[in-house]
Amino acid sequence: MNIGFVGTGAIAEAVIHGLCTCAEPPQSVVVSPRSTERSRRLAGLYGCLTVADSNQAVADRSDWTFITVTPDIAGTVLEALCFRPEQNVVNCVSTLTFDRARALVGPDVNLFKAVPLPPIAKGRGPVAYCPFNDGLEQMFGQIGTPVAANDEAELRALAAVTSQIAAFHMYQAEVQNWLERRNIPSDRAQAYVSSMFYALSSQSVATDAPSFEDLGKEAFTPGGLNAQAMSFLRQEDWFSRTAVSLDGILTRLNET
Ligand SMILES: NC(=O)c1ccc[n+]([C@@H]2O[C@H](COP(=O)([O-])OP(=O)(O)OC[C@H]3O[C@@H](n4cnc5c(N)ncnc54)[C@H](OP(=O)(O)O)[C@@H]3O)[C@@H](O)[C@H]2O)c1
Incomplete structure (x- = not known):
């Protein structure tokens, strides 16, 4: 080739x-x-x-x-x-x-x-x-x-998702910074956060992997820490804002 x-x-x-x-x-x-x-x-x-x-x-x-x-x-x-x-x-x-x-x-x-x-x-x-x-x-x-x-409409929707890369890393940075404010040294905080996110995303790539929703439910114990975090983030509209942001990106791509 x-x-x-x-x-x-x-x-x-x-x-x-x-x-x-x-x-x-x-x-x-x-x-x-x-x-x-x-x-x-x-x-x-x-x-x-x-x-x-x-x-x-x-x-x-x-x-x-x-x-x-x-x-x-x-x-x-x-x-x-x-x-x-x-x-x-x-x-x-x-x-x-x-x-x-x-x-x-x-x-x-x-x-x-x-x-x-x-x-x-x-x-x-x-x-x-x-x-x-x-x-x-x-x-x-x-x-x-x-x-x-x-078709190109589908390709644009997939391309719109690439707009989430910076947000993903900034989310990781936010979690790392929170740890650092609790006196965890930067290198250990970064190692912890990167390893956790890497492990979580690697669970979802196998062809027989559970859906994202199922992975979320598996991590969710009623009354547990993940349940508390989810409940707070839902109240803050954190998840639905992602779709709104993606809509804005797609509109921009469609206009170009
Ligand atoms: N970066 C990404 O993550 C990414 C992802 C997907 C798609 N893209 C697309 O890929 C394209 C390139 O992005 P990039 O980030 O790689 O940009 P880039 O780093 O600025 O590279 C552009 C290249 O084009 C060269 N160039 C300028 N005028 C030219 C000419 N007349 N003939 C031949 N080459 C010329 C530049 O040379 P000089 O340095 O000498 O000016 C440079 O090597 C963009 O259209 C972007 O939409 C980028």
């Missing part, structure tokens, strides 16, 4: 680390010029990676071409590229809609849209994409959890 990246920024780097360290790395990876420090570093790490002298050379030398430039220039960059018929192009630009990308790449290209996330660098995390494709299932399955959306 020959993979190319037009745009060698943070998310391209994460996908490259994931792919180049997985069980079956690609035959070749070619990245666009610019971000020279990053691409030089990546070429030093991975023998299969080369830096092309133009964006077009990336398209010419790849079977799977990832578009990983920022939204402001994505249209101009794509418009200038020529692709072979049935070449696979994976649009990772959050605000570049499927229809707009299709208009830019032409009707003969196999066009996909994907939402990789930074933890993919370490072979973890979901990759929402559409439409379903065996090659992408296999590629993303080696470096994370592919979740194929049926």
Whole structure:
């Protein structure tokens, strides 16, 4: 498999680390010029990676071409590229809609849209994409959890959920800070909180895992500590506010 990246920024780097360290790395990876420090570093790490002298050379030398430039220039960059018929192009630009990308790449290209996330660098995390494709299932399955959306509306809903990442970490920080205010040293507080959240989330990833609701109920003893915390958070509308926040994100994504 020959993979190319037009745009060698943070998310391209994460996908490259994931792919180049997985069980079956690609035959070749070619990245666009610019971000020279990053691409030089990546070429030093991975023998299969080369830096092309133009964006077009990336398209010419790849079977799977990832578009990983920022939204402001994505249209101009794509418009200038020529692709072979049935070449696979994976649009990772959050605000570049499927229809707009299709208009830019032409009707003969196999066009996909994907939402990789930074933890993919370490072979973890979901990759929402559409439409379903065996090659992408296999590629993303080696470096994370592919979740194929049926259409762009579904993909946008999955993408909206990525807005919860900062909130998740800030919640962890809040719990850690609370421990520190009770004189637990920062390193021990962080180790405790990260290990607890890691263990809890790892319980839910197996294919036969109980639902989140069931996991919640298992942790809930009537009159117990979790029951007290849940009751307080429900009274404060803590859970329903999450859905309101997601609605706002989805509205914004739908407007772009
Ligand atoms: N970061 C994420 O977690 C994430 C997740 C999912 C999707 N995305 C999407 O991925 C895209 C890239 O995000 P990012 O965070 O990786 O951005 P980034 O770190 O700013 O990377 C953008 C890259 O594009 C390069 N570039 C600029 N103009 C170019 C041109 N004309 N031709 C070729 N390359 C050019 C930049 O080079 P210079 O440094 O030399 O300017 C840089 O290497 C965005 O559209 C974003 O929506 C990001």
